Amino acid sequence: GAVVSQHPSWVICKSGTSVKIECRSLDFQATTMFWYRQFPKQSLMLMATSNEGSKATYEQGVEKDKFLINHASLTLSTLTVTSAHPEDSSFYICSARHGSDSNQPQHFGDGTRLSIL
Amino acid sequence: GQSLEQPSEVTAVEGAIVQINCTYQTSGFYGLSWYQQHDGGAPTFLSYNALDGLEETGRFSSFLSRSDSYGYLLLQELQMKDSASYFCAVNGDDKIIFGKGTRLHILP
Numbered sequence: 001g002a003v004v005s006q007h008p009s010w011v012i013c014k015s016g017t018s019v020k021i022e023c024r025s026l027d028f029q030a031t032t033m034f035w036y037r038q039f040p041k042q043s044l045m046l047m048a049t050s051n052e053g054s055k056a057t058y059e060q061g062v063e064k065d066k067f068l069i070n071h072a073s074l075t076l077s078t079l080t081v082t083s084a085h086p087e088d089s090s091f092y093i094c095s096a097r098h099g100s101d102s103n104q105p106q107h108f109g110d111g112t113r114l115s116i117l
Numbered sequence: 118g119q120s121l122e123q124p125s126e127v128t129a130v131e132g133a134i135v136q137i138n139c140t141y142q143t144s145g146f147y148g149l150s151w152y153q154q155h156d157g158g159a160p161t162f163l164s165y166n167a168l169d170g171l172e173e174t175g176r177f178s179s180f181l182s183r184s185d186s187y188g189y190l191l192l193q194e195l196q197m198k199d200s201a202s203y204f205c206a207v208n209g210d211d212k213i214i215f216g217k218g219t220r221l222h223i224l225p
Contacts, residue, residue, distance in 0.1 A: 006159075032211075034212065034213070042217070042218075043204065043215045043216065043217045043218050044160065044204070044215045046212055046213070046214070046215075049211060049212055057211075093159050093160070095213075104208075105150055105162050105165045105208070106150075106162070106213055107162060108152075108159045108160050108161070108162070109159060110158070110159045111158070111159040
């Protein structure tokens with residue numbers, strides 16, 4: 001089946017550091033990728049929709065200058081958490097979908113656990 | 118607004134059958150998905166219903182009634198490894214909206 005690779009799986013860094021997370025679709029071209037955030041024992045919250053070759057669409061309340069998304073190719077999207085602070089500590093998960101058809105399921109990466117000290 | 122409702126917790130016995138219900142209210146609907154998530158892991162895709170009816174995949178089945186805005190996930194022959202959180206999710210206009218998840222506890 002479709003495989004989505006997310007890297008790194010764990011990040012621990014100091015407050016003020018910027019952190020980049022990569023999301024790759026390994027065996028299919030993903031026109032659209034999604035970035036989620038999940039706090040312990042809570043649901044997945046969609047942060048933004050990343051479309052190849054265009055600007056990301058951010059959900060209400062998500063700071064686009066804080067969470068920079070780049071989708072430069074059909075197999076790679078990156079999320080950069082700029083000047084991270086302890087409140088940014090969370091589980092970040094990306095997903096990818098075949099094409100632009102909303103009637104397709106998403107395939108998730110394994111997630112990145114971010115801890116800001 | 119958009120919302121999905123599912124029970125927060127369900128407890129069942131090993132070997133039994135359990136049903137997790139999901140009702141939704143969303144703008145734009147293409148289908149209902151179910152995902153499983155173990156503690157510390159990422160969600161894994163279980164099933165997808167675009168049309169009314171029952172979809173069966175091994176021990177797991179999923180049902181959808183679009184007219185009732187309702188679906189369920191049925192897990193049969195429960196095993197201890199099925200202890201996890203289960204999320205229903207609606208494929209809406211250009212994105213997927215997740216429910217808050219149901220924590221499934223399985224007793225030996």
